[in-house]
Amino acid sequence: MSLLDVKDLTKNFGGLTAVSGVTMHLEDNELVALIGPNGAGKTTLFNLLTGVIPPSEGTVSLQTDQGLQVLNKKKPYQVAQAGLARTFQNIRLFKDLSVLDNVLIAMTAKHKESFVSSILRLPSYYKKEVEMREEAIELLKIFDMQDKLDNLARNLPYGEQRRLEIVRALATKPKILFLDEPAAGMNPEETADLTRLIRQIQNEFHITVLLIEHDMSLVMNVAERIYVLEYGQLIAEGTPAEIQKNERVIKAYLGGES
Amino acid sequence: MKKNLKYNLIWLAIMIAGYIIINVLEFAGIMGQFAETTLVLIGINIILATGLNLIIGFSGQFSLGHAGFMAIGAYVCALITTAIPNALGMLLGLIAGAVFSGVVALVVGIPTLRLNGDYLAIATMGVAEIIRIILNNLKITNGPAGLYNIPMLATWPVVYLLVCITTIIIVNFIHSRDGRAVMSVREDEIAAESMGVNITKWKVIAFVVGAATAAIGGALHANYIQTIAPTDFGIMESINILIIVVLGGIGSITGTFVAAVVLGLLDMILQNFGTLRMVLYSLALILIMVFKPSGLLGTWELSIRRLFTRKSKTKGDA
Amino acid sequence: MHTILQQLVNGLSLGSIYALLALGYTMVYGIIKLINFAHGDIYMLGAFWGYYVINVWHLSFWPALITAMVFCAFVGMLTEYLAYRPLRHSPRIAALITAIGVSFLLENGMSYLFGSNVRNFPQAMAVKQYHLGGVSISNIQILILAVSIVLMILLQLIVQRTKMGKAMRAVSVDPDAAQLIGINIDRTISFTFALGSSLAGAAGVMIGLYYNSIDPLMGMTPGIKAFVAAVLGGIGLIPGAAIGGFVIGLLETITQALGFSAYKDAVVYAVLIIILLVKPAGILGKNIKEKV
Numbered sequence A: 001m002s003l004l005d006v007k008d009l010t011k012n013f014g015g016l017t018a019v020s021g022v023t024m025h026l027e028d029n030e031l032v033a034l035i036g037p038n039g040a041g042k043t044t045l046f047n048l049l050t051g052v053i054p055p056s057e058g059t060v061s062l063q064t065d066q067g068l069q070v071l072n073k074k075k076p077y078q079v080a081q082a083g084l085a086r087t088f089q090n091i092r093l094f095k096d097l098s099v100l101d102n103v104l105i106a107m108t109a110k111h112k113e114s115f116v117s118s119i120l121r122l123p124s125y126y127k128k129e130v131e132m133r134e135e136a137i138e139l140l141k142i143f144d145m146q147d148k149l150d151n152l153a154r155n156l157p158y159g160e161q162r163r164l165e166i167v168r169a170l171a172t173k174p175k176i177l178f179l180d181e182p183a184a185g186m187n188p189e190e191t192a193d194l195t196r197l198i199r200q201i202q203n204e205f206h207i208t209v210l211l212i213e214h215d216m217s218l219v220m221n222v223a224e225r226i227y228v229l230e231y232g233q234l235i236a237e238g239t240p241a242e243i244q245k246n247e248r249v250i251k252a253y254l255g256g257e258s
Numbered sequence B: 001m002k003k004n005l006k007y008n009l010i011w012l013a014i015m016i017a018g019y020i021i022i023n024v025l026e027f028a029g030i031m032g033q034f035a036e037t038t039l040v041l042i043g044i045n046i047i048l049a050t051g052l053n054l055i056i057g058f059s060g061q062f063s064l065g066h067a068g069f070m071a072i073g074a075y076v077c078a079l080i081t082t083a084i085p086n087a088l089g090m091l092l093g094l095i096a097g098a099v100f101s102g103v104v105a106l107v108v109g110i111p112t113l114r115l116n117g118d119y120l121a122i123a124t125m126g127v128a129e130i131i132r133i134i135l136n137n138l139k140i141t142n143g144p145a146g147l148y149n150i151p152m153l154a155t156w157p158v159v160y161l162l163v164c165i166t167t168i169i170i171v172n173f174i175h176s177r178d179g180r181a182v183m184s185v186r187e188d189e190i191a192a193e194s195m196g197v198n199i200t201k202w203k204v205i206a207f208v209v210g211a212a213t214a215a216i217g218g219a220l221h222a223n224y225i226q227t228i229a230p231t232d233f234g235i236m237e238s239i240n241i242l243i244i245v246v247l248g249g250i251g252s253i254t255g256t257f258v259a260a261v262v263l264g265l266l267d268m269i270l271q272n273f274g275t276l277r278m279v280l281y282s283l284a285l286i287l288i289m290v291f292k293p294s295g296l297l298g299t300w301e302l303s304i305r306r307l308f309t310r311k312s313k314t315k316g317d318a
Numbered sequence C: 001m002h003t004i005l006q007q008l009v010n011g012l013s014l015g016s017i018y019a020l021l022a023l024g025y026t027m028v029y030g031i032i033k034l035i036n037f038a039h040g041d042i043y044m045l046g047a048f049w050g051y052y053v054i055n056v057w058h059l060s061f062w063p064a065l066i067t068a069m070v071f072c073a074f075v076g077m078l079t080e081y082l083a084y085r086p087l088r089h090s091p092r093i094a095a096l097i098t099a100i101g102v103s104f105l106l107e108n109g110m111s112y113l114f115g116s117n118v119r120n121f122p123q124a125m126a127v128k129q130y131h132l133g134g135v136s137i138s139n140i141q142i143l144i145l146a147v148s149i150v151l152m153i154l155l156q157l158i159v160q161r162t163k164m165g166k167a168m169r170a171v172s173v174d175p176d177a178a179q180l181i182g183i184n185i186d187r188t189i190s191f192t193f194a195l196g197s198s199l200a201g202a203a204g205v206m207i208g209l210y211y212n213s214i215d216p217l218m219g220m221t222p223g224i225k226a227f228v229a230a231v232l233g234g235i236g237l238i239p240g241a242a243i244g245g246f247v248i249g250l251l252e253t254i255t256q257a258l259g260f261s262a263y264k265d266a267v268v269y270a271v272l273i274i275i276l277l278v279k280p281a282g283i284l285g286k287n288i289k290e291k292v
Helices: A042-049 A076-082 A099-106 A115-119 A123-142 A158-171 A188-204 A216-222 A240-245 A247-254 B002-027 B033-058 B066-083 B087-112 B117-137 B156-174 B177-187 B189-194 B199-225 B235-248 B253-273 B276-291 B304-317 C002-032 C039-056 C061-087 C092-114 C139-161 C163-173 C175-180 C185-211 C220-233 C238-257 C261-278
Strands: A004-013 A016-026 A031-035 A057-064 A067-070 A084-086 A176-180 A208-212 A225-230 A233-238 C129-132 C135-138
Touching: A004 A042, A016 A042, A016 A233, A031 A042, A031 A188, A031 A216, A042 A176, A042 A208, A076 A084, A076 B189, A084 A158, A099 A123, A099 A158, A099 B177, A115 A123, A115 B156, A115 B177, A123 A158, A123 A188, A158 A176, A158 A188, A188 A208, A188 A216, A216 A240, A225 A240, A225 A247, A233 A240, A233 A247, A240 A247, B002 B156, B002 B304, B033 B066, B033 B156, B033 B177, B033 B199, B033 B235, B033 B253, B066 B087, B066 B117, B066 B199, B066 B235, B087 B117, B087 B199, B087 C261, B117 B235, B117 C220, B117 C261, B156 B177, B156 B199, B156 B253, B177 B189, B177 B199, B189 B199, B235 B253, B235 B276, B235 C092, B253 B276, B276 C061, B276 C092, C002 C039, C002 C135, C002 C139, C002 C163, C002 C185, C002 C220, C002 C238, C039 C061, C039 C092, C039 C185, C039 C220, C061 C092, C061 C185, C092 C220, C135 C139, C139 C163, C139 C185, C139 C238, C163 C175, C163 C185, C175 C185, C220 C238, C220 C261, C238 C261
Parallel strands: A031 A208, A031 A225, A084 A176, A176 A208
Antiparallel strands: A004 A016, A004 A057, A057 A067, A225 A233, C129 C135
16 A cells, blocks of 8 residues: 555646546655656646645545545645645745744644633743744754744745745645755756755655656656656656656657657 | 743733823823823724734735624624623623624635635625614614614723733734734745645634624724714725724734824824815825835834844844 | 616616726726725716816816816826826735825815815706606616717727727736837826726716716715626626626616615625625636646
């Protein structure tokens, strides 16, 4: 039984089929990449998996401590609470809030605070706040951002905004982390740094990572397994070495006659 | 932990000091009845506007229906205090008004808060108008004539106390886990949902808390002015509260206080100008907005904690 | 059956006034996303202009109508230039408050200068009642309907066929891109205000003739109703504003005819809320989902 099982996932927008009959699985603590040419439907697939848009057909089910959970009829926040967290291709931070608040918000669902104790500022409120704050700082430390707690997210440099998105996703304590082009717009040095970080968080937090990325050096470097999407359909699956040799993949990327 | 206690005590001291200063001024004859009326009305406006600021400034939902919830609080409290004309009646009236208003906000909010921006504004305005028209046609509310001879129970100390209580509740709400969730909805609904924040729930909670606050403002209004009629709670009243929020700075409770005081004083000074009063008032409004579009204070917030940390920092540097 | 037809006639003439006003709201909203709260007061100014030119200059209805349109177009452009242009890059809510300020200023300025009393609009045209199979319709009602429809067709032609109309549509879709291809944004926005305000001016003169009384606060309620109409039809869409206006006019007269005149406005708002819940972007509006 896989951690995440996706069966025949399909999405039609009007007459257009953006994702068609995708069947895939993610295992515990593995690092998988999803690649494909522009417009292949990668982000749509992410949106389907994380509940942002409902699928037309198919199922997504997650293995949890409470047994198998079907996610494809759930709202995005329920999917997130079940253990699927994501970042966005076009960064979507809470721009006018501080770095710390960005991370604390992601912890909302996992940390209950009673209305009465926060209104009356009971000792339990302060205790909880300190606890959450420390946890958030721990996470920010991994990404070397612990000195920027009070900066507004909008004032961070681009690379740090991307990293903050990852921290924020991790703060929801996910089982699976979906990264949508985390290295977009980064220079080779930053990309190398990010590659190391992705490996580190996968091991440290014992989570599964699914990654959309165009940077092939990053993909071939970190991915244990690769799915290739073209025109909304999966055309290949395998290890980096297998994918590099796959005829259909080469054709999809390079074009060429059939 | 001790520090937190210190900051809270300082705030408490400021509140008590404010109360004492105003009483001394009144006792010494520096402040007359007219000034006290102005103060009470400013206090009521602060209560109304902090509630609306929670909805507009912090949860980012554009409501134009605040007067409707104010009306519910005013009528419920007026009816109860007319039956029980003492402090107990006032307390009951305040609680009943806030609860009633909160329930209406809950029923209305769940379907309508799905709407975006200006569509929500117009829908909430519609809700407030429907509330007003119902009040205009019910027997118990005495139709268009409204209620009069309402006992004068919202004395200056009562209003002052309630300004403090509602502000503490709203400010503490904002600076908690709940408040952060509410603000994330304002910032980016899709990102908030993807982080496990149930956006509908937090929108509705902010809306209900804001509506309950409006009801408290309405109740005080009824028991201070002593007569209420449905026309007091029209679209213009919602707009007047909105003006305070925007003028002070959307998302700044300190700004709401400043704007309510500034507008209250402006109104007091302009009393002498007769019909020219509203012309000058509207000109002032336009000029402030043109030259300070983010409001008087923007999103700046007074914080004792920050004052202290800054002081200790400069000491450290020296 | 007769009463239904009669209400239909009354509703349509009232509705066409709302529609004319709603068009101004919707055009301004479409182009700068501003709820121009002062729009109802422009309509009041149109009515006052008509009142003065007919009484003082002894002009007849048509010149009064046309000069009122020109006058209101000018006032509309002036308010845009003085009050809204400085706020174009500010938060939308700040511009909204400014619009409310302008509305207060026009209402109270007129009360201060000319007094707040209600006055009778001069009878620039003798009222004639026609009876068609039991349904009575006055020449003024016919006039209102005809003028409104002609103006709406003209507006549609301007927006669809002229260069300025194309510029308006371009700016409303994407101001930055419009600027890049050489469209003068300031002029286009001015023109939009002029168009919308002139329609409001026409509506003002016609309502004066129809209801026979005008006062400085007369624009408040119809202004809000017209905005509701614009939202109902799908704000930013010209045909939507027309449909919304007629729907609200009909709803009001029908509720009145059924004997619920006390709940007239409540019915309008209830219908509005229900329609928005079913179609969150209004009757003709397309619900655009944000791209993730």
